[in-house]
Amino acid sequence: MELKQAMEEMIMVPGVSGFEDDIREYIRGKVEELGLKAKEDNIGNLLTTIGDSGQHVLFVAHMDELGLIVSKIDNDGSIRIRKVGGIDDRTLVGRVVEIKTQKGKVTGVLGLKPPHLMTDLDDRKKVVVWQDVRVDVGTRSKKETERLGVRVLDPMVFKKDISYITPDIVCARGVDDRAGCAIIFDALEKLKDRKLPLKITFVWSVQEEIGLKGAKVVGFNLHPDYVFAIDTMTTTDAPQMGDVFERILIGSGPALRMFDNAAIASPKLRKMIEEVAKAAKIPLQYGTGGGATDGAAMQDFGSLMMPLGIPMRYTHSPTECASVKDMENTSKLMVKIAERIAKDSKRR
Numbered sequence: 001m002e003l004k005q006a007m008e009e010m011i012m013v014p015g016v017s018g019f020e021d022d023i024r025e026y027i028r029g030k031v032e033e034l035g036l037k038a039k040e041d042n043i044g045n046l047l048t049t050i051g052d053s054g055q056h057v058l059f060v061a062h063m064d065e066l067g068l069i070v071s072k073i074d075n076d077g078s079i080r081i082r083k084v085g086g087i088d089d090r091t092l093v094g095r096v097v098e099i100k101t102q103k104g105k106v107t108g109v110l111g112l113k114p115p116h117l118m119t120d121l122d123d124r125k126k127v128v129v130w131q132d133v134r135v136d137v138g139t140r141s142k143k144e145t146e147r148l149g150v151r152v153l154d155p156m157v158f159k160k161d162i163s164y165i166t167p168d169i170v171c172a173r174g175v176d177d178r179a180g181c182a183i184i185f186d187a188l189e190k191l192k193d194r195k196l197p198l199k200i201t202f203v204w205s206v207q208e209e210i211g212l213k214g215a216k217v218v219g220f221n222l223h224p225d226y227v228f229a230i231d232t233m234t235t236t237d238a239p240q241m242g243d244v245f246e247r248i249l250i251g252s253g254p255a256l257r258m259f260d261n262a263a264i265a266s267p268k269l270r271k272m273i274e275e276v277a278k279a280a281k282i283p284l285q286y287g288t289g290g291g292a293t294d295g296a297a298m299q300d301f302g303s304l305m306m307p308l309g310i311p312m313r314y315t316h317s318p319t320e321c322a323s324v325k326d327m328e329n330t331s332k333l334m335v336k337i338a339e340r341i342a343k344d345s346k347r348r
Contacts, residue, residue, distance in 0.1 A: 001030070001189070003331060004170075004324050007182035008162055011174040014100060016067030017084050017209045019155040020044055022100075023063045023181075027204050030185060034192060041221070044206040045214045048188070054197040055345050057338060058224035058303070059187065060215060060294045061180030061231065062208030065173075066316060068097065070135075070154045073146065077139030079108065083130050084155070085209035086316055093128050095318070096159040097135060103149030108135040108156070158318060168323050169250060175320035177208070179310050180230035183327050187334040196342040205294050212262075215294035219301040226269070226304050226341060229295030230330060232322065233257050233287045233309025248311050251323040253283030254330040255309035262292030263299055269306040272344075276336045282329050285311065308333065 015023030024046050031038040031048050038048045046063070066085035073079055079099075093112040098105050110133055135156070139145045162172045181204055188202050201224065207213035208231075219227075233255040235248045248255050256273060258265045277284045287309055299305040308330055313321040 003182055003186040003327055006030070006185055007170070007179050007324070007327065010178040010181050011162060011172050012160060014098070014155070014157045015063055015065050016069070016155040016157060017064040017207045019100070020064050020206045024204065027063065027181065027185065031188070034189060036192065041217060043214050043217045045218055046204040047201055047218070049199060049201045050188070050192050051196060051199045054199060055226065055341055056199045056201065056222070056224040057226045057228075057341055058201045058203060058218070058222065058298070059184045059228050059230060059334060060203040060205055060218065060298070061184045061229070062177045062206070062214070062294055063181050063204040064206050064209050065157065065176070065178070066209055067158070068156045070099065070150060070152050070156070072152065073142050073150065074134070075142050077137070077141050077145045079135035079137065079145065079150065081130060081133055081135060087130075088316060089129050090127050091317055092130060092133050097156045098159050099137070099150060099154050099156040101149035101154050102151065106137055106148050106150055107159070108137040110134075111136050165321065168325050169321050170324060171319050171321045173318045173320060175312055175322050176232040176315060177230075179232065179322055179327055183230050183310070183331045184334070186331040190331070190335050191338055196338060197345055198338060198342050200338060208294055212292060212294055212297040215297035219298035219303065223301050224298070224303050227295050227298040228334065228337065229293040229305070229307040230334070231257075231293045231307055231309060232312040232315060232320070234289050234291070234315045235311045235313050238313040248285050248287050248309075250311050250313060250321065251325055252311065253285055254326060254333055255285040255287040255311055257287045257293065257307035257309040259288040260292055260296075260307075261290050263296035263305065265295070265306045266304045269304055272340060273306060273333070273337060276340045277333060280332065280336045282333050282336070
């Protein structure tokens with residue numbers, strides 16, 4: 001399966017943090033098509049392992065995405081929301097959402113008060129906070145909404161489509177981190193028959209967006225020697241991004257996310273990856289932005305850790321943009337890293 005196709009298909013499968021069932025089952029099916037077993041742990045992470053001896057290398061990408069849940073159904077039939085993950089309130093209004101209910105998918109809209117009804121001109125300048133947002137599902141009473149199957153705690157995702165602003169740059173909600181999910185699946189396909197003297201575990205984690213919850217469980221249970229978190233890395237090459245951080249450019253290769261809000265990556269791994277990338281002619285970039293990755297949670301259990309960042313514009317927005325070429329280079333780098341660790345292990 002081509003990486004680009006896998007990425008597009010994974011983006012379209014819903015999986016709000018804590019409600020990852022659909023995307024987990026999609027990935028499980030793809031792993032089993034390769035003739036491999038996929039194990040689900042108690043928190044919902046999906047894991048598959050190739051090899052059974054030598055150094056333990058772990059690649060992880062989170063399969064959860066930002067979204068909303070139903071927090072209350074009002075008497076007029078409208079739905080109040082609670083955000084799941086770091087959603088900017090500015091991106092909420094004027095959007096279409098899809099609610100996963102016991103009776104199937106229900107479509108709703110996050111309405112915006114039109115200027116025709118504004119009595120205070122300053123209203124146009126105000127950001128509508130999430131507490132004031134309502135979802136309209138076309139009903140006029142609480143009972144009508146409940147008859148659709150909507151219940152408190154039902155998850156909802158923003159309706160998605162996929163566009164390409166160039167032949168290489170994909171634009172969609174959910175590139176973070178379905179791109180990473182597709183990349184580690186692509187690397188799994190390439191490595192599964194190699195019989196390297198390593199134990200390599202591939203993890204599609206849950207609840208990353210609400211505090212790296214799934215990764216903490218994996219780190220506690222497995223204590224791998226090496227961890228590589230495949231996640232997006234916010235670029236600085238878009239308009240109005242400022243000049244505080246080093247430039248990270250779409251299409252210029254994966255980024256070593258050396259420093260963020262939760263971790264400092266391993267200098268030892270930096271040196272090794274630089275040598276591997278140079279030999280394979282894979283371009284590298286370096287990042288020191290904010291946020292956190294699953295690698296930070298696993299580092300706490302003693303692993304050598306490096307996040308491999310997929311350069312992406314407009315993080316946590318409806319228009320996340322990333323390069324397919326960067327994704328392909330990240331997968332290639334993962335394979336070369338595994339080969340290098342296997343080679344170094346033989347020397348010991």
